Each structure stands twice: as structure tokens, then as C-alpha cells.
Amino acid sequence: MTNKVEQAPKSWLGRNSKLLANDPGLFLKKLTTWLRPMRADYRRRWALGLRKWMIRYHEELLFNKVTWMGSTARKMVLDAWVYQQILYDVKPDFVIEIGNAEGGSAKFLANMLDLLGHGQVIAVDIDHSLFAIEHPRVHKVTGDSLAPETLQRVAQIAAGGRGVVIHDGDHSREHVLKDLRAYSQFVAAGSYLIVEDTVIDLFRAGDGLGNVDGPLGAVEQFVREDPRFQIDTSREYFLITFNPRGYLKRVA
Ligand SMILES: C[S@@+](CC[C@H](N)C(=O)[O-])C[C@H]1O[C@@H](n2cnc3c(N)ncnc32)[C@H](O)[C@@H]1O
Numbered sequence: 001m002t003n004k005v006e007q008a009p010k011s012w013l014g015r016n017s018k019l020l021a022n023d024p025g026l027f028l029k030k031l032t033t034w035l036r037p038m039r040a041d042y043r044r045r046w047a048l049g050l051r052k053w054m055i056r057y058h059e060e061l062l063f064n065k066v067t068w069m070g071s072t073a074r075k076m077v078l079d080a081w082v083y084q085q086i087l088y089d090v091k092p093d094f095v096i097e098i099g100n101a102e103g104g105s106a107k108f109l110a111n112m113l114d115l116l117g118h119g120q121v122i123a124v125d126i127d128h129s130l131f132a133i134e135h136p137r138v139h140k141v142t143g144d145s146l147a148p149e150t151l152q153r154v155a156q157i158a159a160g161g162r163g164v165v166i167h168d169g170d171h172s173r174e175h176v177l178k179d180l181r182a183y184s185q186f187v188a189a190g191s192y193l194i195v196e197d198t199v200i201d202l203f204r205a206g207d208g209l210g211n212v213d214g215p216l217g218a219v220e221q222f223v224r225e226d227p228r229f230q231i232d233t234s235r236e237y238f239l240i241t242f243n244p245r246g247y248l249k250r251v252a
Pocket of ligand 1: 125
């Protein structure tokens with residue numbers, strides 16, 4: 001079956017030919033709106049294309065415009081909405097976030113858990129010097145995600161509960177794969193292991209972004225090794241995501 005989004009786009013006239021036949025007055029109104037010079041900027045935006053939009057988001061928005069309640073969150077905001085839905089569906093006892101940076105994403109997760117009225121955030125980072133948030137649900141664990149002491153502390157806080165894990169730490173393929181192997185134990189059946197920034201593998205040489213051998217390869221290898229996890233592409237319904245093939249559902 002051909003995916004709708006893969007079909008060649010029709011011209012403006014092609015898309016509106018039915019309207020022209022059925023309601024020429026409304027057609028004329030739309031046409032003049034579309035052609036008005038003041039709309040040129042919007043026409044340019046709409047013609048941008050998803051790939052260029054994604055690059056612009058990384059270059060111009062990610063590190064200085066995207067905040068959650070005043071705290072920098074290095075997130076694709078559409079993914080944050082998907083996280084909200086996953087948290088609502090799973091209702092976890094804890095969310096482990098590997099890689100926290102300024103802490104805006106940990107605050108976002110804690111605020112979602114506030115709304116659910118339940119759950120803790122275990123915020124793991126090798127370096128919490130940028131971390132600038134405090135929240136009663138957030139428990140900082142400072143250390144390399146793979147260090148035995150870090151894993152031990154995480155296990156203590158998790159205490160056998162029902163977990164969601166979000167990986168946003170060291171993005172090298174090798175490290176991500178090791179993290180997935182180590183942290184999959186905390187993911188409950190029916191819950192998610194989310195691997196952030198698989199999109200960086202899709203950028204092209206010359207884009208000036210990302211690591212070409214990053215998290216995406218780790219995901220592909222991990223799901224081959226561990227059949228309890230399946231890539232859930234249904235969570236990519238916005239099309240735009242930092243995590244293509246990065247929403248892993250534990251199915252067994
Ligand atoms: C992309 S930032 C995290 C962004 C954050 N999740 C957000 O959405 O705002 C990556 C973080 O991973 C941390 N990190 C890198 N290597 C790590 C490792 N081996 N163990 C734990 N954290 C690591 C870095 O210190 C950095 O703060």
C-alpha cells in the first residue's frame with residue numbers, strides 16, 4: 001500500500017480544482033489570499049520541507065528557544081507530546097532519563113507525573129553541573145550511566161516498580177547499545193524504552209549536524225538481540241521526531 005505522504009504532491013490548482021467547480025466564489029477568495037504579497041513569507045515556510053525544517057530546528061531553536069516552564073529542554077516539542085501520551089498509557093512508577101543537561105526535560109517529565117499524581121523521575125547524568133532544576137519527584141543520580149554504582153543506585157530508587165526509560169546520554173552507537181542492554185531491565189511489559197536522537201544518523205554529510213554512526217544502529221542491533229522489544233513506529237505519527245525507530249515497546 002502506498003503511504004499517503006509518499007505520493008507526489010499535487011499543485012495548488014490540482015488540490016483546489018473541486019472547490020473551483022463547486023464554489024468559484026470561495027475559490028477566488030482563497031486564490032487572492034494565497035497570492036497576496038504579505039503571504040510570501042508563509043509560502044516560503046510551507047515550501048521548506050521536513051528535512052530542512054528539522055535542520056533549522058537544530059540550528060536555531062534547540063539550544064536557545066525550547067524551554068519547559070523556564071528551563072532549557074533539548075527536546076523536539078512534538079516528541080514531548082508523544083511522551084505525555086506514553087506516560088498516560090503506561091502510568092509508570094518511575095521514569096529513568098539518561099542524560100539530563102539543564103534539566104528542563106526532567107522537569108517536564110516530573111510535571112507530567114504531577115498531573116498523573118504518581119511516579120518518580122530518576123535523572124542520570126555523568127555531569128550535573130548544568131542541571132538547574134529542583135522538583136520533589138526528581139532524584140539525581142550522578143555518574144556514568146554504565147558504572148556499576150550508577151546502576152545500583154538506579155535500581156535502589158526504582159525498587160522493582162513499573163518503569164519507562166528514556167535514553168538521551170552518550171549518543172555513540174556503542175555506548176547507546178550498552179545502555180540499552182543495561183537499562184532494559186527497568187522497562188515493564190507494555191512500557192517503553194525510548195532512544196532519543198536516532199535522527200542524527202539520518203543527517204547527511206555537510207549538514208553540520210550529528211554523528212553518522214549513532215543511536216539508530218544501536219536500536220537496530222538491540223531489537224535483533226532482545227525480542228522482548230519491538231520498534232513501535234505508531235508513536236511517530238507526527239512524522240517529525242528526533243526519535244525515528246526510537247520508540248521501543250516491551251511486548252513480552
Ligand atoms: C543531549 S543532553 C541531554 C538533554 C536532555 N535530556 C534534554 O532533553 O534537555 C546529553 C546529556 O548526556 C550526558 N551524558 C553524556 N555521556 C553520559 C554518560 N556516559 N552517562 C551519563 N550521562 C551522560 C551529558 O552530560 C549531557 O548532559
